[in-house]
Amino acid sequence: MDRIISMEVFVSIVELGSLTAASEVLGISRSMATRHIAALEKSLGVRLLYRSTRSLGITNVGRELLPFCQNILKQNDQLYSLAQEQQSQPKGRISLVTSISFGQLYLAQAIEQFMLKYPEIEVDLTLSNQSLDLIKHGIDMAIELSNDLPESLIGKKLADCPSVVCASPQYLAEHGAPLSPEDLLNHNCLIHKRIGHDWLFVPKIRSKSAQPVNVTVTSNYSVNDSCILLNAAINGKGIACLPLPFIANDIQAGTLTVFLKDFEVNLIGIWALYPSRPYQPKQHRLLLDFLQEDLSIKHRAYA
Structure with missing residues (x-):
């Protein structure tokens, strides 16, 4: 039995509360779903679900292992999503904010060059000297000049x-x-x-x-x-x-x-700041790589 599929069956049964419902959603028979649960329990050496003719529920051990199974399934989805992205033309939308001066004197010009290289990527640039809540305003990242970073955000240094x-x-x-x-x-x-x-x-x-x-x-x-x-x-x-x-x-x-x-x-330092997230879209990574290289070229040219 495929362990990933078995974990998917287990998570679906718990989330839907029914073996039958999980089987229908996953497009497999009820007996096959039962076999997946049995195989997963045998592999782990524990009982995940208690079953009777009238009821089905999660055991205490199953409840402890459930978050790990959910995380494995999430990472599996991200793996295949990332692999598919690598084969496709970069596209999507990036929203970012930076200071007025940095935006006018550098970043806007750099983004224009970036969009020439990746014409299917859309950029939404906001210039503001006020600190904005990225999540509240729906902004993917901030580009800041700073030596004092906020603890609430993840920082990637683009350049000195x-x-x-x-x-x-x-x-x-x-x-x-x-x-x-x-x-x-x-x-x-x-x-x-x-x-x-x-x-x-x-x-x-x-x-x-x-x-x-x-x-x-x-x-x-x-x-x-x-x-x-x-x-x-x-x-x-x-x-x-x-x-x-x-x-x-x-x-x-x-x-x-x-x-x-x-x-x-x-x-x-010049930093890209963004909310904590386990997976960053391809267009975001491309922009950060582009800015790192562009800033490095300008630094070397006039060092």
């Missing part, structure tokens, strides 16, 4: 996200480029309120002589939005410290210049 110190060619032509972190004290720096005035520079090459340097910069302009900060830097208002994925296009276009490249600044 270093910020880089940058300025416009116009500003550097007028004021010169800092050659060391301490030189920033002689410049006007543009402040993101989340980061503040303390910029931590960690040497990429670690040694006893190369120690982290914390610089308290001065500024005439502080904002709580990276898009505004980016525009101010492009317009020559000062030196900014911005996450690398946010400004990759501006570096390539020559509207911003990165300096102090031997340091990582205010390192933070």
Whole structure:
């Protein structure tokens, strides 16, 4: 006897409360269902159901083993579902949320490239600076820049996200480029309120002589939005410290210049956060793999 089918018969009898009902649902005869139960009991060496001419019920041992059988059947279904997915064209819907700045400056462009690669996958993107209850709002995952993750969610790290110190060619032509972190004290720096005035520079090459340097910069302009900060830097208002994925296009276009490249600044993680679940749809895994690779390429290009 097939043990999986025998477990399915056992679970169906308990859930439907009837041997006859279970037989009809499974499309087998009542005698065959009885044989499956007998075979499973013999295999496990315990009595799962008590049976008489008038009644049928689950034993105490059967009640203890029932959740294990249900879990095995669930995993079996997921196994075949996943195998079938691997043979099919990726499609489906993904809903995700991220911060306004990260969405506008990086994620929206990355998703457009992802959808070109997988045209049958639909994406529902929400931009919000408020923490949303993913289950309540029907959102599959959140993409966040953070070093402090909520305990209620499962986190998958997509990349380390270093910020880089940058300025416009116009500003550097007028004021010169800092050659060391301490030189920033002689410049006007543009402040993101989340980061503040303390910029931590960690040497990429670690040694006893190369120690982290914390610089308290001065500024005439502080904002709580990276898009505004980016525009101010492009317009020559000062030196900014911005996450690398946010400004990759501006570096390539020559509207911003990165300096102090031997340091990582205010390192933070990029995380995909989602509710706990034993099985993640294929389209979700494809998106996360795509973002990991895209972020890695951008990091290597400007490291």
